[in-house]
Amino acid sequence: MTTAAQESGISLSPQETPEAEGAAKQKKLALVASKGGLDELYPILIMASTAGALGWDARVFCTFYGLDLVNKKRRKKMKVAAVGNAASPPPINGIEVRVPTILGILPGMNSVATWMMKKWMKNSNIPDFDDLYQTCVDLGVKFYACATTMGVMNVNPDDIVDNAECLGATAFLDYAAEADVSLFI
Numbered sequence: 001m002t003t004a005a006q007e008s009g010i011s012l013s014p015q016e017t018p019e020a021e022g023a024a025k026q027k028k029l030a031l032v033a034s035k036g037g038l039d040e041l042y043p044i045l046i047m048a049s050t051a052g053a054l055g056w057d058a059r060v061f062c063t064f065y066g067l068d069l070v071n072k073k074r075r076k077k078m079k080v081a082a083v084g085n086a087a088s089p090p091p092i093n094g095i096e097v098r099v100p101t102i103l104g105i106l107p108g109m110n111s112v113a114t115w116m117m118k119k120w121m122k123n124s125n126i127p128d129f130d131d132l133y134q135t136c137v138d139l140g141v142k143f144y145a146c147a148t149t150m151g152v153m154n155v156n157p158d159d160i161v162d163n164a165e166c167l168g169a170t171a172f173l174d175y176a177a178e179a180d181v182s183l184f185i
Contacts, residue, residue: 026055026056026057027055028056028058028059028178029047029048029051029059029180029181029182029183030172030175030176030179030181030183031058031061031182031183031185032061032063032066032172032185033066033067033185034063034064034066034184034185035065035066035185036066036074037078038079038129039080041066041068041078042117042121042129042132044060044066044069045132045136046126046132047185048060048136049132049136052136052140053139058139058140058141058142059172059175060141061144061167061176062144062146062149062164063146063148063149063169064146064153067146069133070143070144070145071155072160073159075161078129079113079114080110080114080116081104081110082103082104083104083105083109143161144164144172145160145165145166146169147166147167147168147169148168
């Protein structure tokens, strides 16, 4: 009890003491990255960096195509799919332009869609992919490569970036079970 509480005869439980107020439980974010397109991985990094900036314990489990997020060889080749992306392309200068899906099969359209995405992010003052990933690492976000997926996709531990660890689904589920927010993207 504090002195003021003692004088007034009020009894405070341990959770109500001023010391307990400052010792709030750290929030946890569990993200599962399951897709490997540039436009599918940017949201993961935005959520993870935001959580890290807020002081949350944020962890990202990369499985199936989401493994590209931490794969040294494949992360430099990420693209935006021009076919099968119902929301593509984004508005250009605020003007809604709908391109027929059939045009997405033309050679070079994935490169055009990727260029558009990168330009859209740059114009919105969002760091490029590598810088945003490094921001996450600097903020303490932990990245994991799914051990099972690595076997399925023939990815060697040497192919994983240095600041990511190999982890099994069981271990990540233990973390996710205690997380305040869990998202599968």
